[in-house]
Amino acid sequence: MHIKRYLLLILILLIFSSAVSAQISLAEFAFDIRPDKFSRDTYFILDELKNSFDFRSIELAEDGIFIEYDNDYYLLFFRENMVESSRGKINLKNPPLKINGHILVPGELLLNSFDLTDEFDDQQPEQFLNDLKANIYLKNRIIETNDLLEVTIEIINSSSSDQKLRFSSSQIYNIIIRDEDNNLVYSWDESKAFTQAFRNIEIEAQEALYLEEKISLQGLSSGDYYIMAEIKSLDQEMITKTKKFTLE
Secondary structure, eight states, X not given: OHHHHHHHHHHHHHHOOOOOOOOOOGGGOOOSSOOSSOOTTOEEEHHHHXXXXXXXXXXXXXTEEEEEETTEEEEEETTOSEEEETTOOEEOSSOOEEETTXXXXXXXXXXXXXXXXXXXXXXXXXXXXGGEEEEEEESOSEEOTTSEXXXXXXXXXXXXXXXXXXXXXXXOEXXXXXXXXXXXXXXXXXXXXXXXXXXXXXXXXXXXXXXXXXXXXXXXXXXXXXXXXXEOOSSOOEEOOOEEEEEO
């Protein structure tokens, strides 16, 4: 097994010829949901880190990922605590994960290996707000006037324990659409009635909840629009990134 991994590592190193050096700070990161304090136990979504600094990566089928950063390389395998690197072996408390297509890396690796400049507070509890994260996906980005806009809302639990969300009614989410001038043109919950009763939804560790909706765009003019979703939980505020779509 180790021989296979070393051969794979040599092959990847031959692919990469250079790396871009950079130093980053946690303050530069832009997240949908940002915890009050970061910890070594906080997970970061790898794709979002690419917006903050330059590194190269190759996903290794379903097994792991190779990362080259600042003239160093890191070979990570999902759900394994040991990382092979040019700095030697790194033993992580929390392993890298892949959940529903999202690659998550622990803050411990970023702090010790990627030279982040902000300090982590090890005295903070392990559960942080970004253990739960909301995303919104569109089936199509270009929509005909008579078509329905198909939306999927994802609530992903990246923690190692089950998470429970509490709601004060049957409403779990709201979907908002704004035009190019930031005017509100659609609110999904505007014409709906919800049962006023407390309810709980549990999301298992390292799993996700998916909610689907089809929206009629009748009455809207052709042009570009921006859609987002908010989760109406009593426990914490979750707002997705804004996605752009075009109505023709």
